[in-house]
Amino acid sequence: MAGMNAVRTPPTKVSWLRRIAFGLVLVVLALVGGTAFRVWQVARDNDRTPADVIVVLGAAQYNGKPSDIFSARLEKARQLYAAGVAKTVVTAGGKKEADNYTEAAAGARWLTQHGVPRSATLAVGEGSDTLRSLRAVAEQVQARGWHTVVLVSDPWHSYRARTMTEDLGLDAWVAPTHSGPIVQERSTQVRYIVRETGALLFYELTNSPADELFDTVLG
Structure with a gap:
């Protein structure tokens, strides 16, 4: 009976602050976890629905020769073109100050060397990051x-690129490459999921690119 008659102590200011802090932590964890899941989920897509154009996001190139990562993307685009997914392949990406080629020009060159007619390529050689490249492509x-x-x-x-493209007023779906250095080792996959989760959340909060920031932090 004594326990039943005990007076419940009202929560103190400190306990309320702790509850609020704990709730905020849960919200942040849910947001980060949910975003990471979507990054992983969209990465598994392979949508071959016909479209007006195929857009290949640029990556490193060396005096006109695409890196292994870029070559894997270009090969996927070539396969999509050969399958009739679109009649035009747009290559995206600018260049560093000392480069002789833009990523876009190197990509278009690779495609024509591998059977895609020059008339079916469009090189958009602007942009030093995903968002700026996609803005130029969208225009x-x-x-x-x-x-x-x-x-x-x-x-x-893919998920971040699709989000940005849709924000620029285009209807977009993804057909990512599933070959090349990035998908060969699980540790590399985890690192890129972490990178893309952070970069996407940064973009959604600021509407700004975070490619260079996360490349510096994660290597």
């Missing part, structure tokens, strides 16, 4: 009356 695509795009990039990059 060129929309100027030609095109509205739908299939994005080709690495699996873990």
Whole structure:
């Protein structure tokens, strides 16, 4: 009976602050975990729905020769073109100050060397990061009356690229590459999922790119 008659002590200010802090931590964990799951989930897509254009996101190139990562993306785009997914392949990406080629030009060159007609390629050699490259692509695509795009990039990059493309007013779906250095080792996959989760959350909070920031932090 004594226990039943005990007076419940009201929560103190400190306990309320602890509850609020704990709740905020749970919200943040749910947001990060949910975003990471979507990055992983979209990475598994392979949407071959016909579109106006195929857009290949650029990666490193060496005096006109695409890196292994870039070559894997270009090969996937070539396969999509050969399957009739779109009649035009857009290559994206600018260049560093000392480079002789833009990523876009190197990509278009690779495609023509591997059977894609030059008339079916469009190189958009602007942008030093994903967002700026996609802005330049969207401008060129929309100027030609095109509205739908299939994005080709690495699996873990696909969700962020699709989100940015849709924010730029295009209908987009993804057909990421599932070959190349990025998908060969589980440790590399985990690192890129972490990178892309952080970069996407940064973009959604600031509407700014975070490629260079997360490349520096994660290597």
